[in-house]
Amino acid sequence: MILHIFVDPPRVAFFVPFLNYPIAWYGILFGLGFALALRVFQHLCDWRPFSLFTGEQIASRITNFMMVGILVGARLFHIVFYESLDWLQNDPLRPFKFWEGGLASHGGILCSIFSCLLFVYIYRIPFFKLLDRIFPCAMILGGCIRIGNFMNQEILGLKTELPWGLVFQTPQSLSSIGLYPRHPVQIYESLFYFALFFLGCVLLKNRSKTGVAASSLGLLMSVGRFLVEFLKEDQSFYTLGLPLNMGQILSIPLIILFATILALAYNERLQEPFRARLNQ
Numbered sequence: 001m002i003l004h005i006f007v008d009p010p011r012v013a014f015f016v017p018f019l020n021y022p023i024a025w026y027g028i029l030f031g032l033g034f035a036l037a038l039r040v041f042q043h044l045c046d047w048r049p050f051s052l053f054t055g056e057q058i059a060s061r062i063t064n065f066m067m068v069g070i071l072v073g074a075r076l077f078h079i080v081f082y083e084s085l086d087w088l089q090n091d092p093l094r095p096f097k098f099w100e101g102g103l104a105s106h107g108g109i110l111c112s113i114f115s116c117l118l119f120v121y122i123y124r125i126p127f128f129k130l131l132d133r134i135f136p137c138a139m140i141l142g143g144c145i146r147i148g149n150f151m152n153q154e155i156l157g158l159k160t161e162l163p164w165g166l167v168f169q170t171p172q173s174l175s176s177i178g179l180y181p182r183h184p185v186q187i188y189e190s191l192f193y194f195a196l197f198f199l200g201c202v203l204l205k206n207r208s209k210t211g212v213a214a215s216s217l218g219l220l221m222s223v224g225r226f227l228v229e230f231l232k233e234d235q236s237f238y239t240l241g242l243p244l245n246m247g248q249i250l251s252i253p254l255i256i257l258f259a260t261i262l263a264l265a266y267n268e269r270l271q272e273p274f275r276a277r278l279n280q
Helices: 025-047 055-082 105-123 127-152 171-176 185-205 212-231 246-266 271-278
Strands: 005-007 012-016 021-024 166-168
Touching (some): 012 025, 025 055, 025 185
Parallel strands (some): 005 166
16 A cells, blocks of 8 residues: 655745735745855856956856846746747737746756857856856756745656655646646756756866866756656647657757767867857
């Protein structure tokens, strides 16, 4: 006989006094993850310096670039790939309503990389050495965000009879997917991302070739995301009934991208063309 684990984590951490405005755990964990990632990034830049700037100088300058890239990219990808395009006619301002929720990590990853390109163009620092220090920290943010998804009782897993299956009890769960024990996929991903953070630190400690840390973490993250999607309920309007869901489809280009970068890094064909172009 399997004893199921019933969970009902609160979405709201507290209400702002006098305003009665709810502060969600998701927002707290997102902010905490970003702050921790930024602090660790500063430490990694000082621990393995790669430019004339100190870690504090780089961190203070790159904060706005990364925040805008993550939020704008994640929001746009969610609107375009996970929702019906009816919002174009009914609510054209929907992409700007961040407070309504809906962020896609693939968009956050790609747009944050473009933000880094803009940053290194302005400040003339090596692009891939910067990414080698950013990607381990990004795993901290990703892990915290997945815990936030758990608190929101969203991105739920498929049914399971495994002893650690969780039964979520929100009205959304009851009405849309039923009261069943499900894979705690948010926790799976969170633990995986934290493990990738430690792997990235090991690669930096061992002074791996330029680009290896970033591309290795990016590749493992994308492959892991592709695999864990087999355990999730489909979330996209467009992939219902298809063999692969939207998370897997969007992971395939990232797998190819990071695998290519990793191969170039190991063959030492990666850094000079970009450095010559960006630092001229």
